[in-house]
Amino acid sequence: MSFVLTGLTPGAATLLLIGSDFIWGREQDVTVNGVQVLSKFGWVETAGGLSKAVKKAVPIVVPGDGKITVTLAPAAAGTSDGHTWISAMAVQGS
Numbered sequence: 001m002s003f004v005l006t007g008l009t010p011g012a013a014t015l016l017l018i019g020s021d022f023i024w025g026r027e028q029d030v031t032v033n034g035v036q037v038l039s040k041f042g043w044v045e046t047a048g049g050l051s052k053a054v055k056k057a058v059p060i061v062v063p064g065d066g067k068i069t070v071t072l073a074p075a076a077a078g079t080s081d082g083h084t085w086i087s088a089m090a091v092q093g094s
Contacts, residue, residue, distance in 0.1 A: 024045070
């Protein structure tokens, strides 16, 4: 699943991802404009329990066109049922 964010100011920024999950063991890879920013990220494991919200900040670079594509994918076969568990995302410093 991909999300395109536009109208951003080019340069260094922080991507905030907020989400949760209710199944242990599911992992996601997250890429921004084709660059992997999270690998095998487990929402439940990071939160320390089921259905607890996590806010994850990752550094990114917004290119000159002011557009980023955030792609969420299962980290490996069998680790997700295809759903993503992002409740919100924001870009700071852009």
